[in-house]
Amino acid sequence: GAVVSQHPSWVICKSGTSVKIECRSLDFQxxxxxxxxxxxxxxxxxxxxxxxxxxxxxxxxxxKDKFLINHASLTLSTLTVTSAHPEDSSFYICSAPRSGTDxxxxxxxxxxxxx
Amino acid sequence: AQSVTQLDxxxxxxxxxxxxxxxxxxxxxxxxxFWYVQHPNKGLQLLLKYTSAATLVKxxxxxxxxxxxxxxxxxxxxxxxxxxxxxxxxxxxxxxxxYGQxxxxxxxxxxxxxP
Numbered sequence: 001g002a003v004v005s006q007h008p009s010w011v012i013c014k015s016g017t018s019v020k021i022e023c024r025s026l027d028f029q030x031x032x033x034x035x036x037x038x039x040x041x042x043x044x045x046x047x048x049x050x051x052x053x054x055x056x057x058x059x060x061x062x063x064k065d066k067f068l069i070n071h072a073s074l075t076l077s078t079l080t081v082t083s084a085h086p087e088d089s090s091f092y093i094c095s096a097p098r099s100g101t102d103x104x105x106x107x108x109x110x111x112x113x114x115x
Numbered sequence: 116a117q118s119v120t121q122l123d124x125x126x127x128x129x130x131x132x133x134x135x136x137x138x139x140x141x142x143x144x145x146x147x148x149f150w151y152v153q154h155p156n157k158g159l160q161l162l163l164k165y166t167s168a169a170t171l172v173k174x175x176x177x178x179x180x181x182x183x184x185x186x187x188x189x190x191x192x193x194x195x196x197x198x199x200x201x202x203x204x205x206x207x208x209x210x211x212x213x214y215g216q217x218x219x220x221x222x223x224x225x226x227x228x229x230p
Contacts, residue, residue: 043221043222043223104161104207108157
């Protein structure tokens with residue numbers, strides 16, 4: 001089956017620093033990737049849709065200047081949390097649909113802890 | 116617009132007994148429906164999906180779900196629970212409209228399996 005990876009799997013950073021999370025589709029090309037955020041014991045919240053070669057589309061209430069998304073190639077999307085604060089601590093998950101299907105394949109997630 | 120309801124936030128069963136996780140949805144179009152499982156501190160794994168073929172869908176690890184359009188339901192079942200089934204389960208509805216694909220998660224059901 002299709003595989004999506006994320007790096008790093010977990011990261012701890014100081015408040016005010018920036019953190020970059022990578023999402024890669026390993027065996028298929030993904031023109032679109034999705035970024036989700038999951039708070040403890042809650043469902044996933046879609047943050048943005050990452051489009052290869054164009055600007056990301058952000059969901060209402062998500063600060064685009066704080067959560068920078070770059071989809072530089074057909075297999076890589078990055079999410080940068082700028083000037084991170086403790087309230088940004090969360091589990092971030094990316095997903096990508098395999099071309100020609102409507103099935104999302106999810107990355108393993110990145111746990112971000114901001115001190 | 117579509118929405119997903121998972122009626123039980125927590126289900127507890129004994130090992131070896133049947134599992135029933137309920138999901139109801141609303142959709143303006145002919146939806147695709149999915150069940151994903153998330154083990155603690157892990158990403159999401161696709162269990163099964165319905166995409167307008169057979170209404171009874173078999174997935175991995177002995178799970179299956181039945182699409183009932185008249186009841187707008189897509190309940191997940193397993194004849195005999197195993198300890199390793201303890202996890203969070205998400206019902207997801209997806210539909211494609213003029214603006215693209217929408218992918219909506221239910222709030223999740225936590226399954227506990229007692230020895």
